[in-house]
Amino acid sequence: MNTTAARHAVYAVPALWAGCAVFAALTAAVTTLPPHRVWGAFAACGYAAAALASLAATRRARRFRRFRRFRRTWRTRLSRCGPAPGAACRSGPPPLRRTPSPRCTPLTRTATYLCCGSAALVPLLVLAFTHSAQEEVHVVHRAAARLLAEGTPYQSPGRLAGADYAAYNPYLPGMAVFGVPHQLIGLDARFCFAAVFLLTFALSLRIAGARSVGRRTLLLTASPLIALPMAVGGDDLPVLGLVCLGLALGCPWPPSSGRSPARYAMSAGLVIGAACTLKATAWPALAVALALLAARGGRLAVLRLLVGAAPPLAAGLVLPALADGPGLMANAVRFPLGMAEAASPAASPLPGTLLAGLGPAGHLCAVAALVLAALLTAASLLLRPPRDASRAALRLALGLLLAMALLPASRFGHAVHPAVLALWAHWRTLDARRENRPDTRPDTRRDESAGPTPAGRSGAGQPSRTPPGTAVSPTGPHADRDERLPAAPGRHRDVRPRGRTPVPTR
Template sequence: MVWAGCAVAAALMAAVTDLGPHRLWGLCATGGYAVAAALAAGAPPPRRRAAPFVAVAGAVVVPMVWLIAHRQGQLEVDVVHRSGALLLSTGGPYLPEPERIEDYHPYLPAMALFGLPHALLGDSPLADARWWFALVFCLALGVAARTVAGRCAPGGLAVMAAFPLPALALATGGVDLPVTALMCLALATAATGRPVATGLAAGAAAAMKWTAWPVLVVAPVLLAARRSGRAAAGACAVAATVLAGLIVPSVLVSPGAFVEQVLLYPLGAGRVASPAASPLPGHLIAALLPGGRPIALALLALAAVAVALSLAARPPRTLLVAADRLALALVLAVCLAPATRFGYLLMPVTIAAWFRLQSRSREPAPRARSRGAEPWTGRAGSGAAGRSVPVPAGPGCGARRSRCDGSRGAKGA
């Protein structure tokens, strides 16, 4: 039933869009989803399990390969390619005097790293940034799943990649994909009490887009609840170091261009109007009300304060609760930003869904991960014989304090 719904959504996209790459994606994805729906509905169990992989082939692999081979895609791909070349030649990814939409790089400097293969190898299909977006997306999600469960279910990864929002991004653009996956990795490492890895993942994501900055708060709060405040402070220090190393050099090269392209343009206040204009509340307020942009920005700031207060009053103690809290923050940001797109919802949808797909997998987790509290639920795991394993309590917890905290915090999360 899910794949049938995806087929309908892809067919509607092909019918209503005036963008060539999106139309091609819709046509290819409709066929892939339809075959996946047929397999899931009436095929024997072995073939039924192939449905997600058939959906990935039709919704991701075929349109992505065709579009890359024909040098077609969203504008953001060309922007990242040019930014990689600028980063090599000038030390910063921003044009000093942007005059057209194509001249703007509305991302933080680390996003330009995905354009380096194109800058080094030239206009080759193998150097297209979409390959690298997809690679980081899959690797980071896989590592996140293995961090909390000891394995990454291939079927779960296929379902996630084949869902229309990620699939469309993989085929046509993809700048939000690595950012989203790194946020998932930051949450996973925080849930398992790894401050250095949390700081590296959160800092790398935040150095690509402003929209990733909520993870700089949610992940340390989760880490503090699962392990200690000292571990959370260490993660923050690592993230700050990563941010400074990836952002400050480019800002020093062209501070004016940074302010125009990264601060003003995404807020709809740049010299060139942003094309991000989906009819969500923030954009409608900014466009239709007198003085609407300051009102929308004030609502955005109030939403950020409300999320911060909720984290302080009721800190998440399990992975799923933290993922939901981060997803909520991102939904509020997408809905209240003056310049926004429905496609940005890819980030909260992926974050809220990924760990649930893994936790509901029927594949048994390795014994090493079956003891103690599950980091995503805080419940006691199962032993090799299926018996419930009690979660240790008191001073005997020692190095496994994060799991003890997770068990005690499950009721309050």
């Protein structure tokens, strides 16, 4: 990186927070949804404060680096002047004041985290206590009430006849569990969504061998990618956290630790199986995990993964399907595919939604394109299975991106899945490269207590350049020639003929 690029790179963090502030302000100004407007108003102030705090820290760091460069230059000039003479050398520079280092001071870090927290925590508290949320939060609360009262989170097809989209529950049976605390103690489901995501995502980074787990988790949570859905809805967050944790358990770090790839396969199956009981977007993760463990551990790892995924799938999907099969089919299958009497409010201008709006033929084309994309993704997993968690996360992100684009009823908010999976894969790959990077710097140090270097060898295992037949003295080759003496940085070295006084050179 050249000097200009390095100077511009220090402003990357302030520019990032400034961009987040602009996005939040535009969201508050353009949206017609009250929860999004509240989040945008609070988040814009928080991001702007974070940008100013990081900019102040960056400018202070640049002033400190200029001070150190100035002091180092004058020290070099004074050392070259020597003991003799000149008025300028005797006077030297004016006395300099010592400046403390600005790197990661506790005050700067605390201010930045408080500013970022105001973009995620404050809007969540305001919206939760004012009972303002997107429709999916109310759907989860009603599903939990029906689960406690009737034993099923779904209404029957007969009761859904003539009802609008608010009567449907497009989630799988496990999602209703997050609404149970609301029915018992009045706790909003968004707090449960956020807690599960924070715990599982941080644990996935820890298992994957990433650095700065807490800082990365908090900064991701404070970004608009997570802060916006966490405040207004958040039903995708627990699914996302469980999927990342399952992929991390399928390929723990470090891979060369001597542990069997099938050791954590059962735990990975348990976690991904729990995610598959929440939303249908987690089912591709099960296929990707199967391909990953088949490539790494063979049949034993695949078997252990299926054994681990069997209990949550049986309790959260099979038993509800046996108890209320028609209700599950009408709510969780027909309604998301656009085959129910009521139309889904998810109508972002994506290819699948645009095709479905052309009529029955267009809807059939959208479903056919979705099935074709699923078959192509499955074929890629069979032909070239991923062999580490990062590649598996990227493959899953690509599959979810295609599904989001081709679903007959979809929205831009579903892009949080491929975006976070790609970021998780990038962090894991980056830290893995840092751990595996070899130290290519030559080790020129020599242990004086080990005695002289043997003839014909110089350094650690490197062949000597001494011609055959040349006598080598105990002090090293070419003992009859001059040697260079060490000197302080910024000064010329002295050449001393062996056995004589040093002779200065210029």
